[in-house]
């Protein structure tokens with residue numbers, strides 16, 4: 001006997017096994033999902049159920065003909081930080097660029113000051129508000145990076161806050177150590193010494209305390225060089241932590257190829273990525289994580305190489321990049337719309353980007369991201385007539401219910 005069975009759902013399974021109809025959603029129109037413990041025990045057509053639902057499960061729940069998708073996955077966020085950067089936004093509107101502000105000591109470094117000054121409790125409270133916004137739209141898995149501490153104490157503080165968020169909310173959180181996000185002012189003109197600190201003190205401490213599930217860096221003119229980034233990756237490998245990379249956002253430093261060389265889970269941003277690097281990503285299974293919110297907010301014009309990703313079969317994920325400087329956004333549905341409008345993705349590609357491919361970018365594709373037997377029973381009920389509506393509307397939240405680990409979460 002199953003614990004629960006949801007009947008009368010239209011399932012967008014996002015499971016390759018159901019993609020034969022070519023709709024891109026793996027749709028099952030008259031679907032049911034059975035739950036045993038926190039896992040999916042059965043998925044299929046109602047008429048293929050082996051018996052009456054009441055005879056199969058303790059609880060029978062009616063989805064009322066609603067669409068059901070996997071729980072959404074936001075695979076790239078900087079959700080924990082102090083302060084905000086509204087002043088920098090105003091500055092950019094008077095002509096200063098994101099890079100100019102960063103080079104003049106503003107940008108990421110100004111958030112570092114506010115984050116160092118904030119208590120753990122203050123960071124927890126401000127990040128909780130942002131996390132709640134994501135969860136209201138059906139997000140059940142989220143990645144959170146450090147990177148606004150840039151000293152051992154504050155980097156650990158940020159990651160502890162991210163872990164606590166997972167204890168306090170009904171959500172799966174993966175944490176990523178991003179010590180190599182920017183050069184802290186106390187290391188001005190000494191980037192190699194800072195990278196040594198990241199590799200020999202920060203990362204070992206973070207790893208010893210089990211605070212990170214992955215390691216990231218910002219490989220860019222206003223971040224770190226490929227050689228410095230590679231040192232961070234080598235240190236991550238010593239602690240058996242997978243890597244990801246903020247790559248090729250503002251210029252082509254061959255960052256995506258570097259991430260692929262180190263079997264990166266993902267390379268993120270990728271506006272300037274070249275085709276050779278795309279091929280390397282395809283070979284390594286590195287996911288392309290696109291961040292249309294940052295592209296929009298910084299008014300970027302260089303498009304990520306969409307056709308090359310498709311041609312070479314690189315999985316494309318989407319994320320909010322929620323952060324105070326380049327993407328003060330907490331809506332993954334808005335990212336779907338922006339990905340379709342700005343990057344010309346299809347709504348089905350966009351949904352795959354925030355479900356199965358987002359899961360893949362976190363190394364979690366065997367556990368979440370699709371309606372598949374054995375995966376965690378995380379799914380969302382939607383008041384929509386067709387799945388494309390998730391990407392079509394702007395500023396509208398049709399989430400009608402969230403099931404997380406088998407239980408009704410909202």
Ligand SMILES: N=CN[C@@H](CCC(=O)O)C(=O)O
Pocket residue numbers: 078107108111218246249294321323324325326327
């Ligand atoms: N590109 C680098 N890091 C963040 C932005 C951080 C910030 O500006 O505060 C990003 O992913 O866009």
Ligand SMILES: [Zn+2]
Pocket residue numbers: 076077078246321323
């Ligand atoms: Zn980022």
